């Protein structure tokens with residue numbers, strides 16, 4: 146279903162969001178880098194997971210992906226040419242520590258130094274995510290996120306990153322969407338490492354919560370002049386009907402999808418009044434854990450794509466709630482079968498802004514996958530442009546109502562490896578031909594470029610202050 150009706154009515158400009166508003170693009174290491182074994186990189190759980198037949202669409206993998214590892218200079222230059230001056234990317238833990246802990250791979254450190262330095266040289270501010278789902282496989286063999294030792298492994302890793310990059314990286318995110326990597330990876334088994342069931346999910350949740358705060362504390366100590374955040378997936382939850390059962394189901398889904406990871410970090414504990422089975426976490430809790438789950442983040446990154454409609458269901462254990470899939474509801478959807486529903490981002494901004502301990506919010510991901518047709522060298526992805534504009538209007542609405550939102554990153558810069566869905570759903574502002582790796586700016590990318598071109602002053606204080614040798 147195409148909806149371009151509102152396109153002509155978009156008349157917002159970057160300055161409407163405030164002079165200091167951050168505009169950028171987001172990516173993740175495994176989805177773009179490729180070079181899966183190059184220069185001493187160790188195996189991650191994604192390198193392993195993609196080799197299992199039938200787990201990924203058409204058995205695709207990220208071994209080459211966008212070849213960002215070799216093409217990062219071209220990509221960063223392209224970004225610059227599109228007026229984008231904030232770049233969110235993640236570090237691959239196993240590129241830096243091939244076994245997850247112990248010996249550092251200096252080639253991996255050198256690669257990220259090159260990326261960071263080149264960004265700064267181009268006047269692009271790096272925003273670094275420490276963990277975007279690619280746990281070193283060696284650590285998974287010891288239990289991964291289900292093993293409490295992850296706290297020690299993570300501590301090592303964070304210290305190495307802070308030590309090596311903290312002099313130039315001043316914006317950090319500890320985890321990317323802990324709900325997704327624990328839920329899809331340790332409960333449903335549809336993402337790496339493919340583990341299933343509560344016995345994996347429950348300890349993984351708790352250890353992720355502890356690492357989230359631990360990473361924040363280490364960064365604050367080691368890079369005191371940086372801003373530190375963490376990122377959460379979130380979706381507005383609508384009950385299918387006003388019935389008591391559906392409303393209860395919606396409350397449970399909201400606790401699971403939106404509250405589970407932020408609330409312990411704010412000192413509010415786990416939302417176990419809504420989902421009693423979360424009380425099983427107690428088995429893994431030590432007396433000091435509730436306190437150690439708390440960290441005062443400088444900002445919260447929220448990642449919103451859609452909303453979910455939820456109904457009661459007897460057949461779903463523990464939750465008794467089920468998502469009514471968008472294609473069954475006859476609404477406009479993306480290639481991920483996610484409903485296009487701009488008000489969701491407004492509702493999520495309001496919701497997260499409503500927490501007393503949340504100081505600042507950045508939209509660290511928002512975007513959409515559509516059927517992009519490359520015709521005569523052009524991709525006229527009007528649906529994506531319209532999607533971005535309509536979501537931005539909602540961000541603006543929230544901002545003008547006083548919500549502390551101070552940045553927006555499009556997911557994503559180039560088309561890339563979309564996890565279990567492989568290369569089929571294209572989310573990029575820039576098209577990639579995965580045979581030739583040729584990059585072509587889509588119409589949405591051209592729109593973003595001209596939108597960002599209207600910035601009054603392109604401030605990039607960090608970049609100007611940092612003396613990076615050219616060449």
Ligand code: GCO
Pocket residue numbers: 173176321322325378448510556563564572
């Ligand atoms: C996530 C991840 C991204 C995805 C994007 C689209 O939110 O799942 O951060 O890696 O690619 O969200 O699904």
